[in-house]
Every structure is written in C-alpha cells, then in structure tokens.
Amino acid sequence: MPRIVLLHATPVAMQPIQTAFAERWPEAEIVNLLDDGLSIDRARESELTEAMIERFVAFGTYGYRMGADGILVTCSAFGPAIDRLIEALPIPVLKPNEAMFQAAIAQGGRVGMLATFGPSVGTMTEEFDDFVARSGRPASLNTVLVADAIDLLKGGDAESHNRLVAARAPELGDHDAIMLAHFSTSRAAEAVRAVVGVPVLTAPHAAVDRMREMIGARAGA
Secondary structure: OOOOEEEEEEEEHHHHHHHHHHHHHHEEEEEEOOOOOOHHHHHOOOOOHHHHHHHHHHHHHHHHHHOOOEEEEOOOOHHHHHHHHHHHOOOOOOOOOHHHHHHHHOOOOOEEEEEEOOOHHHHHHHHHHHHHHHOOOOOOEEEOOOOOHHHHHHHOHHHHHHHHHHHHHHHHOOOOOEEEEEOOOHHHHHHHHHOOOOEEEEHHHHHHHHHHHHHHHHOOO
C-alpha cells in the first residue's frame, strides 16, 4: 500500500489525522515525522523567513527520501514553505486545508474560521484567497482567533480547549460555513456544532480523502 508521510510541527496535530486515516484510509502506510521546534520558532517570528522555509523543505525532503508516495502537511502556518516543497518533490504534497477550503466554499460565499495559532492566520488567509481566485467562485473569510486555547491543549486539557473554541463560535453563526482552522482544533468539532446551526468543517478527514484521490490519480496516470 502507498506510504504517506505526515509532516507535523506540533504533537497536538498528530492524533486527529491518525484517527482520520484509520476511519477513511486504513490501508495506507502512515509514517509520522515531528519537528515541534518548527512551531515553537514560527511563533517567535513575525513572518516566515527564508531560513525557516529552507528548514521546512529539508524536513519534507527527508520524508520523501524515506520512500514516500505522498506527503501530507498537518500544520497550517507554513504555506509558502509547502509551496516550495511542492515545487521540489516529484510526488503529491498536500497542504493541510486545501480540501476543507473546497468544501467550505461549496456551502456559500461567507465563510468563517476559528483559529487557535495566531501565526497561521495570515498564511491561511492568503491560501484561502488564492484558492477562491483559482476556483472562480466568490467567497470571503472572517477569522476569529481563540487565544490561549492551544496552550490548554498542549497542557493536556482538551476539554477546556474545546469549550473556549465553542464559546467563540456563535460570533460566526451567521456565516454559510465555519472551518476549524487546524488539525488540532478538529477536536472541538462536536462542541462547536452544538452551539451553531451552520456546517462545521474540519481538515483531517477532508485531507485524507484528497490525498487518496491524488495518489489514485497518479497511479492511474
């Protein structure tokens, strides 16, 4: 079966995507690569530097040299670095939120997003705008940053993380869809759905489905 290498920049992103693979594509061989220094250092920088991009590409290239048939990135704060990695490697490399963006704009043109990691908001907004431009379907994005939630999650308090995220969700309740920005945030999906009446979208399952399509298309080419 295909070997899919998962690039993680934080441990809290690992369990949601592993669960998604188990539910959607259990036959795939999953290899996890973690460099949590990437997210630590990214949080200290105001922008994604060239040195950080090169470091990320080296990280992904190591995954490719392990015999990867595809690479799925689980952290949303490294958009330009993922673009560079896509250019560098001859295998499918998938950004974490591309499939979720597609599902969101299919619901309508007013999309909300709940984020917990501030440095990712700028790159995700740019990716969303680029995706919308390519799709030809007008859509706008309104983001709510839930401060402190990710620190609670890293400390092992997933319940409080979910409660904080859900508490801010009604601010986006008049949108056509709400995206949970990060793989780690997907844990809060049920809590958010309990307080809003619009579709709530998460990245992990959509990403697994998209990666499976990309691998299948490449195999059939």
